[in-house]
Amino acid sequence: xxxIRDINLWKNGExxxxxxxxxxxxxxxxxxxxxxxxxxxxxxxxxCIHLEAxxxxxxxxxxxxxxxxxxxxxxxxxxxxxVVAYLAKxxxxxxxxxxxxxxxxxxxxxxxxxxEPDLLIDDGFDLxxxxxxxxxxxxSKILGVGEETTTGVIRAKALEKxxxxxxxxxxxxxxxxxxxxxxxxxxGESALSSFMRxxxxxxxxxIFVISGYGWVGRGxxxxxxxxxxxxxxxxxxPIKALEAYMEGFEVMPISKAVKLGDVFITATGNxxxxxKEHFLNMKDxxxxxxxxxxxxxxxMKSLEExxxxxxxxxxxxxxxxxxxxxxxYVIAEGRLLNLAGGDGHPVEIMDLSFGxxxxxxxxxxEYGRSLPKRVLQVPQEIxxxxxxxxxxxxNIEIDxxxxxxxxYLQSWN
Ligand code: NAI
Numbered sequence: 001x002x003x004i005r006d007i008n009l010w011k012n013g014e015x016x017x018x019x020x021x022x023x024x025x026x027x028x029x030x031x032x033x034x035x036x037x038x039x040x041x042x043x044x045x046x047x048c049i050h051l052e053a054x055x056x057x058x059x060x061x062x063x064x065x066x067x068x069x070x071x072x073x074x075x076x077x078x079x080x081x082x083v084v085a086y087l088a089k090x091x092x093x094x095x096x097x098x099x100x101x102x103x104x105x106x107x108x109x110x111x112x113x114x115x116e117p118d119l120l121i122d123d124g125f126d127l128x129x130x131x132x133x134x135x136x137x138x139x140s141k142i143l144g145v146g147e148e149t150t151t152g153v154i155r156a157k158a159l160e161k162x163x164x165x166x167x168x169x170x171x172x173x174x175x176x177x178x179x180x181x182x183x184x185x186x187x188g189e190s191a192l193s194s195f196m197r198x199x200x201x202x203x204x205x206x207i208f209v210i211s212g213y214g215w216v217g218r219g220x221x222x223x224x225x226x227x228x229x230x231x232x233x234x235x236x237x238p239i240k241a242l243e244a245y246m247e248g249f250e251v252m253p254i255s256k257a258v259k260l261g262d263v264f265i266t267a268t269g270n271x272x273x274x275x276k277e278h279f280l281n282m283k284d285x286x287x288x289x290x291x292x293x294x295x296x297x298x299x300m301k302s303l304e305e306x307x308x309x310x311x312x313x314x315x316x317x318x319x320x321x322x323x324x325x326x327x328x329y330v331i332a333e334g335r336l337l338n339l340a341g342g343d344g345h346p347v348e349i350m351d352l353s354f355g356x357x358x359x360x361x362x363x364x365x366e367y368g369r370s371l372p373k374r375v376l377q378v379p380q381e382i383x384x385x386x387x388x389x390x391x392x393x394x395n396i397e398i399d400x401x402x403x404x405x406x407x408y409l410q411s412w413n
Contacts, residue, residue: 004085006085008085011082016052016083017057020350023347023348024347027358034065035066038065039066040066041066043067043118044069044118045070045119045121046112046127047069048071048126048127049122051073051079053083054350055071062361072096072108072111074126076104076105077099077332078336079100113138117141117142119361120145121146121357124152146169146170147170148172150215151292154269160374166373167373168374170360172357176383177356182353186345186353187220187345194338195331198317198342201287203224206262207261208220208265209260211264212267212292216292218244218247220267221244221249230250233249233250233251254278259281259282259283260283262285263286264286266289266298267297270297271294276302291336293336295335297334307321355389359382
């Protein structure tokens with residue numbers, strides 16, 4: 001029995017999923033291929049994921065291929081209650097509502113694990129962490145996990161190093177068909193559109209300080225550049241910093257950048273990137289947002305302590321008045337900008353990521369028991385199958401290597 005805000009909201013959720021489905025050819029083709037054999041029959045898939053139209057489409061494709069699907073949200077602010085209502089109406093068990101308290105968030109993850117899933121999809125690794133901490137008895141039942149994001153893969157590797165794994169965890173995030181498109185183009189567009197929609201402010205001419213020049217950071221920086229905003233990059237990796245410089249961006253430490261920026265967007269996966277001494281040195285009216293996975297990149301706790309006044313000045317935007325009388329504006333409480341204030345990544349991007357998730361679940365179902373109990377990369381065949389399906393749906397043909405070319409590329413003399 002699902003725990004959601006209101007089942008009566010399903011009609012609007014249905015419309016959102018209908019729209020997403022229209023632009024998700026890869027997931028649609030996979031569903032068509034594997035529904036006839038009901039490939040996930042007798043399998044329970046537990047998902048902890050941002051619950052909006054595209055993820056709903058993925059959950060439904062599993063269901064239509066025979067699985068029992070149980071979902072919780074991976075971020076209290078990204079859950080869309082109407083989509084969740086539609087999922088529940090369609091027979092997916094859901095434990096999530098927008099704005100759920102921290103305690104409810106964890107309890108909802110517990111509900112998913114209570115259903116004793118065989119396979120997990122995680123986004124940030126909270127579900128798997130909870131399994132290790134509180135549901136040890138289930139570890140032997142799990143065939144494997146597909147981890148969706150950078151932060152989750154880092155945590156999975158830390159767990160592997162410290163305690164060892166008892167089932168394989170597939171780093172879906174590290175697939176080229178994922179991070180090259182999702183982290184870079186997906187976050188680039190959705191973070192920017194969310195900034196514009198939430199603030200109703202201009203990008204052109206503003207100085208954006210982007211912390212982290214990984215796949216997410218560079219995606220955002222390039223979109224800002226395209227809209228004629230000015231970009232400063234802060235980094236800790238000298239090679240990435242050099243890359244940013246060669247791409248035409250200014251590079252400097254955050255302590256210097258804070259005095260110049262009009263808008264700050266963190267994308268590091270790290271904690272306390274912007275903290276107390278930085279807030280005090282910012283311009284009056286500076287806007288802060290985060291595109292990394294958790295709400296720890298902007299040190300919200302110290303901002304709350306520092307501020308002498310706080311109020312919501314616009315939906316999703318809080319104003320903090322500092323002791324020096326400057327006002328700072330934080331979008332979406334320092335949680336994921338693109339998801340909390342919008343619909344997340346463009347549909348076509350998630351079609352690729354979820355095509356991978358679909359095939360990874362199939363791979364784990366078939367081979368999970370015999371695979372090494374480690375953090376694994378997505379097999380090349382899965383990557384290629386997804387890329388080929390996408391190209392096919394776009395009517396794009398490419399060349400293939402001749403026998404002579406294959407031989408040439410494999411010879412050393
Ligand atoms: P990445 O590992 O490619 O890049 C992170 C960069 O941050 C690295 O270059 C690292 O050197 C830098 N960094 C670390 N600490 C720093 C500090 N204190 N100051 C400045 N730079 C610092 O990771 P990726 O793929 O770019 O992901 C970044 C974050 O975004 C992760 O938390 C990931 O889970 C999340 N993510 C968010 C998405 C969204 O929808 N908003 C989509 C995909 C990933």
